[in-house]
Amino acid sequence: MKNDVHVIITAGGSGTRFSKSSKAAAKPKQFLNLLEKPVILHSLLKFQKCKEVKSIYISASKEYFNLLHTMAAKNKITKLKALVEGGKTRFESVRNAFNQVNCAVDDIILIHDAARPNVTMEDIGSLIKASQKYGEVILGVRVSDTVKRTSGSIIKETVDRNDLWLVQTPQAFRYDVLSRSYIIAGSKTDFTDEASLAEFAGYEVRTAEGSRYNIKITSNDDLLALKKIMK
Template sequence: MKQTYRVVIPAAGAGKRMGAGHNKLMLRLQGRTIIEWTLDVFDADPACTEIVLAINPEEADWFVARVAEYETTIHLVAGGSERQESVRKGLEALKGQGIVLIHDGARPFVDRHSIEAVVAKAHETGAAILAVPVKDTVKRVQGDTILDTVPREELMAAQTPQAFDLTLIRDVHERAMNFLGTDDASLVEWDGGKVAVVTGRYENIKVTTPDDLVFGEAILRKREEQL
């Protein structure tokens, strides 16, 4: 039997780097909005029992219309001005225990195998994330001068979903009210906890800039060709 989970998706961001003038999750790839592509993945997974979307209340009507088609239970909660606050409010909406995933709404290309792997690892360790090895040579710089070259074999680029024991991550978020982390795993690290890493896939990009829309269309075309 597959290990079940629930997922919190922060979806209240303005997407300033996209330059769209509105929530980037409303942008379309092959005629479907980014958030719909993301929700499709979890709605199609029988192991996903509940989805919480943390949204901008001013966009509530738009999101209500989008989630109506899904069979999985989806709750809409008011998000915050920062992603971390949105996640915290999403976690507060969940009852009971179990594994919760925290996933960027703008990562619509995560695959079922990666989800199953990170959920399984979180069941073992309490906290796990997807990440991929860094491909490029990374330089640490100051101004326009290189200080040193960081050993690439020690570096991985973090992705989502990130999977946690619900009680653990909810408690960590409460303790981190005055600390702003870069992702949810960083809060566990700040709190003294350990986070396991599961190797993900490079296709699991976060749609952040206009160039990523081009990459996203290419990923979808590739998947169509493989069907």
Template sequence: MQKTRKTAGLIVAAGTGRRAGGGLPKQFRMLGGEMVLQRAARAMLAFEGLEVLQVVAAPEWLEKTDEALAILGDTRILPGVAGGDTRQESVLAGLEALTAQTPDLVLIHDAARPFLKTETIAHVVKALETAPGAVPCLPLVDALWHGGAAGLSSPQPRENLFRAQTPQGFQFAAILVAHRKAAPGMLDDAAIARAAGLQVALVPGDAQNIKLTLPEDFAALQERFMDIRCGNGFDVHAFCAGTHVTLCGLRLAHDRALAGHSDADVGLHALTDAIFGALAEGDIGQWFPPSDARWKGAASDIFLRKAVERARIRGFAITHLDCTLICEAPKIGPHAPKMRARVAEICGLDIDRVSIKATTSEKLGFTGREEGIAAMATATLVAQ
């Protein structure tokens, strides 16, 4: 029986990605609510044979890298390590870091390829049973020409020419030695392996395993990853003795108060639950349980700010919030503009993206009997 080989993944995410635009290194840009880096890491981790995953990042982006990967919640992910000025230097830094894990095989993948399939990984790993290296490749299908300022000059044969992809897989000890001895300026890890005399097998690539490089690469994916979320929230609090109520962040004089573990702001609670609902991340009680003394009497803007933060971390922009307060008293209409302004301030939104309105229940039910106040809310989120 063949011994199971320990397989490590190495993701190179130390580039600046200036050509891709967007103001951030491309590995931190969002696609459908998830970072490119997170998608690439998730794709690698989907391969059951992978035992550890090492990511290499630019020193100034290490903290953000670790924060982004922590969201995946996978214990196979190692703390990020600092890369160098070139991809070659960054790969070597990652390989050196992996020596402590003593892997048999390593799969070196570009963070800018977030659409990797497990079948491609499996092809590479299978080839490493008989070869020290393996690279997924696609045949060239376009016509090749020499040309210049004067136009096309001569056609070139495309037989036996391939487009190399990642992950490029190697027997770990062999590629580590090859990298340590390699001259600077090598094209990729396969080139380093060949320069060291290692055989590199060719395995089937995948046309969807594209590398994001230019602004148009991201633009072409916008429609594919259009992600619009809608969440609903509902909350209710009973009246108790007091002199004011807090609604949508405003303190209003009233002959009673609202009972609750926090400040009982029924409007902000409903809005918070609407955002958590759109994210499918539970409800306000899970994030801020009433059993936790920290939230006794707490201002509810804390809860709403957390939901807004979660939306931002997940890569969503809040495009609209709508809250309806259901009560006989106090009268909401005169205060609605200030409520809108307060909610907009808490959420970092323009006021025209916040709606606060009120209705009665026509003297019916607990709100009609003035036993309490209810609120319902809707939040609309769009992936950035």
């Protein structure tokens, strides 16, 4: 029997970096318009369409709950099970949503940033298949540029890029692995993603090749680029 898949979408970010780059950002980037749809809706529609996905949970600020409920109803996002209030950090927001997930211990949890609207159905499907086989798997792309380590603006070292990856979302974990990872981490919360949490807890996490067009919106330039890519 295949594992059920449950998705956590993080939509609680305030978009500080984005607001600094765009005077027009009156609300968080995940709710801005991208090709006549809110940024977050692009991901919601794909997870709704994915037959392996059983349920969707969104962590967000309470002030956007009504907007999200309306968006889900209008676009028939029937897999949405709960909106969960986000925490002060991304780590806390994901953990809050994870605590609301009701599933079997060997089910798969996908964690995805709402600010990545261009993840493909193909990448979602291949990630789920890899997770069903290996357990903990994350999307990413290999580093192709030359990488330098600096002190201030002074180059100190050229880093070997052969084993370096740029990490993306979704990231996939078995429910019980993520649950135990939170327990092992205890009060430690300085994790930038759930892969680093699982690594800290002693679990092996694999990489799966994603798309370079699975861009995270952190600036107005990213939004403009995605408008061209996704047309």
